[in-house]
Amino acid sequence: MSSSPKKTSTSSVAPPPTGTLTGYLTDAPLDPAIKQTGQPASRVDGRLKVMGQAKYAGEFNVPDLLYGVVVSSAIAKGKITKLDTADALAVPGVVAVFSHENRPSMPWFDRSYRDDDTPTGSPFRPFYKAEIQFAMQPIALVVADSFELARYGASLVRVEYDAETPDVELSDKWKDELEAPTGKTGYEKPKSRGKAEEALAKAAVRVEAEYLHSAEHHNPMELFTTTAEWLNDGQRLNIYDKTQGVMNSQQYVTKVFGLSTDEARVVSPFVGGGFGSGLRPQYQLFLAVLAALELKRSVRVTLTRQQMFSFGHRPAAIQRIALGADADGTLQGVRHEVLAETSQFENYTEITVNWSGMLYQCDNVQLRHLLGRMDVYSPLDMRAPGAATGLFALESAMDELAVKLQMDPLELRLKNYAERDQNIDKPFSSKELRECYRQGAERFGWAHRKPAPRATQRGTTLTGWGMATGVWDSKQNKAAAKATLTPDGRLRVQSATADIGTGTYTIMSQLAADSLGLPLDAITFQLGDTTLPPAPFEGGSQTAATVGTAVKDVCDAIAKQVLKLAQKVENSPLKGADFEDVTFVNGQIQLLADPTKTVSIATALAQGDGQPIEEKTTALPNLVKQSQYSRHVHSAVFVEVEVDEDYGTVRVMRVVSAIAGGRILNPKTARSQILGAVVWGISMALHEESILDQAHGRFINHSLAEYHVSVNADIPPIDVIFVEENDTIVNPLGAKGLGEIGILGVSAAIANAVYHATGRRVRKLPITLDKVL
Numbered sequence: 001m002s003s004s005p006k007k008t009s010t011s012s013v014a015p016p017p018t019g020t021l022t023g024y025l026t027d028a029p030l031d032p033a034i035k036q037t038g039q040p041a042s043r044v045d046g047r048l049k050v051m052g053q054a055k056y057a058g059e060f061n062v063p064d065l066l067y068g069v070v071v072s073s074a075i076a077k078g079k080i081t082k083l084d085t086a087d088a089l090a091v092p093g094v095v096a097v098f099s100h101e102n103r104p105s106m107p108w109f110d111r112s113y114r115d116d117d118t119p120t121g122s123p124f125r126p127f128y129k130a131e132i133q134f135a136m137q138p139i140a141l142v143v144a145d146s147f148e149l150a151r152y153g154a155s156l157v158r159v160e161y162d163a164e165t166p167d168v169e170l171s172d173k174w175k176d177e178l179e180a181p182t183g184k185t186g187y188e189k190p191k192s193r194g195k196a197e198e199a200l201a202k203a204a205v206r207v208e209a210e211y212l213h214s215a216e217h218h219n220p221m222e223l224f225t226t227t228a229e230w231l232n233d234g235q236r237l238n239i240y241d242k243t244q245g246v247m248n249s250q251q252y253v254t255k256v257f258g259l260s261t262d263e264a265r266v267v268s269p270f271v272g273g274g275f276g277s278g279l280r281p282q283y284q285l286f287l288a289v290l291a292a293l294e295l296k297r298s299v300r301v302t303l304t305r306q307q308m309f310s311f312g313h314r315p316a317a318i319q320r321i322a323l324g325a326d327a328d329g330t331l332q333g334v335r336h337e338v339l340a341e342t343s344q345f346e347n348y349t350e351i352t353v354n355w356s357g358m359l360y361q362c363d364n365v366q367l368r369h370l371l372g373r374m375d376v377y378s379p380l381d382m383r384a385p386g387a388a389t390g391l392f393a394l395e396s397a398m399d400e401l402a403v404k405l406q407m408d409p410l411e412l413r414l415k416n417y418a419e420r421d422q423n424i425d426k427p428f429s430s431k432e433l434r435e436c437y438r439q440g441a442e443r444f445g446w447a448h449r450k451p452a453p454r455a456t457q458r459g460t461t462l463t464g465w466g467m468a469t470g471v472w473d474s475k476q477n478k479a480a481a482k483a484t485l486t487p488d489g490r491l492r493v494q495s496a497t498a499d500i501g502t503g504t505y506t507i508m509s510q511l512a513a514d515s516l517g518l519p520l521d522a523i524t525f526q527l528g529d530t531t532l533p534p535a536p537f538e539g540g541s542q543t544a545a546t547v548g549t550a551v552k553d554v555c556d557a558i559a560k561q562v563l564k565l566a567q568k569v570e571n572s573p574l575k576g577a578d579f580e581d582v583t584f585v586n587g588q589i590q591l592l593a594d595p596t597k598t599v600s601i602a603t604a605l606a607q608g609d610g611q612p613i614e615e616k617t618t619a620l621p622n623l624v625k626q627s628q629y630s631r632h633v634h635s636a637v638f639v640e641v642e643v644d645e646d647y648g649t650v651r652v653m654r655v656v657s658a659i660a661g662g663r664i665l666n667p668k669t670a671r672s673q674i675l676g677a678v679v680w681g682i683s684m685a686l687h688e689e690s691i692l693d694q695a696h697g698r699f700i701n702h703s704l705a706e707y708h709v710s711v712n713a714d715i716p717p718i719d720v721i722f723v724e725e726n727d728t729i730v731n732p733l734g735a736k737g738l739g740e741i742g743i744l745g746v747s748a749a750i751a752n753a754v755y756h757a758t759g760r761r762v763r764k765l766p767i768t769l770d771k772v773l
Helices: 046-050 147-155 171-176 196-202 246-257 283-295 387-405 409-415 433-444 504-516 543-566 601-606 667-686 746-758
Strands: 065-072 078-084 094-099 138-144 158-163 205-213 225-231 236-241 264-267 298-302 317-325 331-342 365-373 461-473 479-485 491-494 523-526 582-585 588-591 594-600 613-619 632-644 650-660 718-722
Touching: 065 147, 065 283, 078 138, 094 147, 094 283, 138 147, 138 283, 171 331, 171 365, 196 317, 196 331, 196 365, 205 387, 225 283, 236 246, 236 283, 246 264, 246 283, 283 298, 317 387, 331 387, 387 409, 387 461, 387 746, 409 433, 409 461, 433 461, 433 632, 433 650, 433 718, 461 746, 479 543, 491 504, 491 543, 504 523, 504 543, 504 582, 543 582, 543 588, 543 601, 543 613, 588 601, 594 601, 632 746, 650 667, 650 746, 667 718, 667 746
Parallel strands: 065 298, 236 264, 331 365, 491 523, 650 718
Antiparallel strands: 065 138, 078 158, 094 138, 205 317, 225 236, 225 298, 317 331, 461 632, 479 491, 479 613, 582 588, 588 594, 632 650
């Protein structure tokens, strides 16, 4: 709901950015209408990034700054028996060393350490006690006048342990039968239906297989950093944090350290990649704030690339799946169970197997999610958590079933197309997956596919084609926004959301521009600051729908006030017009029934004594309406690979990704999202693998030199298709979210293409040459 308008003094309005950005509102003749939303606008923050003017968490240079370096545990399980800091403290310039031995008193209850993305269980508490729960656990923080001194001091901290053998073998956990009791925020326990085992036993054609992948790490380019700025006017901090949600970081800090929200302001205007790793507060935030409060000085803590392998990752998983079908390809039974890792202290559980009960029509489905407790840090959301794992198994198994049926893989999927979400027995708010299949197959040339494996060969090079389906939730949550329109025609809009590279600054500016018919460069959108109206963290593909709705609502509220002022103009042609009767375009308010009748916004604002107009609003999802439907975004992915038969190397040659993502707010940034996600899908399929040392419980390839990711030479032409889809139910904007959907189905499509090329089925990611040979 929108509050009543209130006028503010000009002193409360921030000056516009430098440049010739004023004077838009004139009485010039009306130009043709140009809507910003839906146009391929370039990023409004692009210039700042290119010019090096976009500040990240480690770039806020504050006065009297100290530097903290984390000392990591050398064991994965056990207890610290001695921690000697004397040598470190003897170094000139080392100010303090913090550990469990000298930390301040901390809250006792788990609830004080929970955040908005916390799984059930007992969250990790840095420096809480001498116990070691995972490899590279932070055990001390050395604080010094310079980063170099702090790092040297950290090398001098002597630690002795009573070590135990860590338990990090996932395959052993099948026998434990630990059903996931609950999970992370948003987890829905899988529901079985019908009589799957009976149906599978009677099926004319059946496939049963096991699929595996090890832990996968986020590795954003920006290292996790927190700069805690001590403000000399009292116990008050400006906290510059690498995070996907400033409100979440603030909530965590205030609960743990007993601060008010006024005493802990969190700022994060730019994020150098997150992919889910920034959803939960990471331990450098805790350590920087602790040191700043204790020393009453500003402190910066930056984790190393190796330390970023010590917290959170896509969990390793072992999946067992069985599909049974009639001879004509009609699915009769599905069984899908997963054993996924979690820590000893939290129940991290993703929605992994549920997709197998929704994506295809089948009345007999058995789903189970089992947890394997290991001596590792709790896994963490990673782009398309759960779905990237579960769909690899399901879509690979569907391809195996198609092979056994001697049926085209696309035909099999169309044969079992689900018109209704059987998991919750509700219709879809919209579903243009059939059109994704059609347009994607046509663009790719799927009709020319030779059915038999190894049918296309040139010398020692085998060519294969594969395809798969993707599906992800479409969500809208609560968010607030504030807007201020100044007499010079500038509109400032604010919400405490984030931009992790997705283009949030740009699409919010486009929505705001359209509400008042202003050019894009007349809009200033501000985010990433807890002093702004609250919004949830950026994750789960929810931001466009959630914050975008709030932005549109608050800007519409401003527009309504401008219309009222326009109606006060002498002999106004808009007298008596309702808001629905007009449109705002090119700085004018235009009567829809008679476009010649207009009042300029400049003339309207002159009726307001030259004062800005300010509005605040909170947008809520229409749960009554939305809860009647299953709301999802869908995709179809088609891939061509070449495999060198002598060397076993796999090269992706081209990709077509067809997306049904509702209303596309900006085709340029939307395409960029899908391109990045497809690149990651290729990386997941062919390159990324974390090697966990069983004896020491540590990831041994914890650097970008040894943890391989796709590079430019690995990436082929990627063709992105946005299928037209109109959805008035999913949220007021009709936007479904695109952050996750682009990665889904890619790894399965590549695995299926490798089979088609070679006749060899690889069920463990990544698909390396040793598995192909």
